[in-house]
Amino acid sequence: MQTRLVSHLWNAESKHGFDSLAKMMAHLARLFVLAVLLVLTLGISASAQTTVNICKNSRPDCSQAVAFFAKFQLALRQDRREAIASMARYPLRVRLNGKGTVLRNKKALLEKYQQVFDKAVRCSILRAKKSEIWDNWQGFTIAHGEVWWERSNAANSQFKLITINNDAYYPGCGTGNEKSR
Numbered sequence: 001m002q003t004r005l006v007s008h009l010w011n012a013e014s015k016h017g018f019d020s021l022a023k024m025m026a027h028l029a030r031l032f033v034l035a036v037l038l039v040l041t042l043g044i045s046a047s048a049q050t051t052v053n054i055c056k057n058s059r060p061d062c063s064q065a066v067a068f069f070a071k072f073q074l075a076l077r078q079d080r081r082e083a084i085a086s087m088a089r090y091p092l093r094v095r096l097n098g099k100g101t102v103l104r105n106k107k108a109l110l111e112k113y114q115q116v117f118d119k120a121v122r123c124s125i126l127r128a129k130k131s132e133i134w135d136n137w138q139g140f141t142i143a144h145g146e147v148w149w150e151r152s153n154a155a156n157s158q159f160k161l162i163t164i165n166n167d168a169y170y171p172g173c174g175t176g177n178e179k180s181r
Contacts, residue, residue, distance in 0.1 A: 089160035123173035
């Protein structure tokens, strides 16, 4: 088998103008590197266009909404509770013990943080991809509506969290309002 491969490479070498097997192998290595670079470039440009594609048929402030979600997701990943509490608009709508509840201020969210951002909700939000962001008249959300954010009508207002839906089943993450571990 190996002899047949060497013979095939030798024939290809003379047919394509390579005067040695080493030169042909060097040429193949360059082609391989170029192919890898092409694949990486396509992957990078595809991810760079993600926000554009997400926002293509959306509201004009969509790219800011996507940026807000990325910032929120990072804060959640790093367990920066104060930062997350500052990203919320109060009163913040949540579900606790199966009942719709409003948290009136930052202090209330920090006191109930473990219940509001339970294991299943954190899991689902942290797994979410930019491509799962969508919007409607209520604001922007991800995948299954775990978290909603919106901005006020005031000029230059910032996006803020407005609802955390933590009482549903999130695929791959379990059920919300589980006891925190």
